[in-house]
Amino acid sequence: MKKIAFLIALLFTGLFTLNAQTGQLNLGKSGLAIDGYDPVAYLSTGKAVEGKSAISLAHNGATYRFSSVQNRDLFKASPGKYLPQYGGWCAYAMGATGEKVSVDPETFKIIDGKLYLFYNSFFNNTLKDWNKNERTLKTSADKNWQKFTL
Numbered sequence: 001m002k003k004i005a006f007l008i009a010l011l012f013t014g015l016f017t018l019n020a021q022t023g024q025l026n027l028g029k030s031g032l033a034i035d036g037y038d039p040v041a042y043l044s045t046g047k048a049v050e051g052k053s054a055i056s057l058a059h060n061g062a063t064y065r066f067s068s069v070q071n072r073d074l075f076k077a078s079p080g081k082y083l084p085q086y087g088g089w090c091a092y093a094m095g096a097t098g099e100k101v102s103v104d105p106e107t108f109k110i111i112d113g114k115l116y117l118f119y120n121s122f123f124n125n126t127l128k129d130w131n132k133n134e135r136t137l138k139t140s141a142d143k144n145w146q147k148f149t150l
Helices: 002-023 039-045 069-077 091-096 128-131 134-149
Strands: 052-059 064-068 104-111 114-118
Touching: 039 069, 039 104, 039 114, 052 069, 052 128, 064 069, 091 114, 091 128, 091 134, 104 128, 114 128, 128 134
Parallel strands: none
Antiparallel strands: 052 064, 104 114
16 A cells, blocks of 8 residues: 555656646747747757657657757757757846746847747847847846746
């Protein structure tokens, strides 16, 4: 009986951890990480490239799409290298207000080999504001993001 209770507790803890992880990710309207854009392509080509539904991979409760099998395999081997910062939420908003704000996956910046995404809609491109004060906003965003990951 103790083993069954332990297994149930273990299962519950695993589900809670998975829910906590995915609850912090920006899965957008599509339910996909980065709205289906290929996380590897940002770093390898410097462009936002839509992934293909046939080439996808689940990681920490989120589904990522890739434009090639090679990109999927690179991600699988080292996901931390390619994951967007701040769970895929707007880097500017995370730095300026500490809030989770959706992004335009085609508005991004690579900083020190990491992917940062930004809101860009209704004549408001937050990447422009980020570039004006990047160092301060990045420091603030790193600090603000910690409250979501603890």
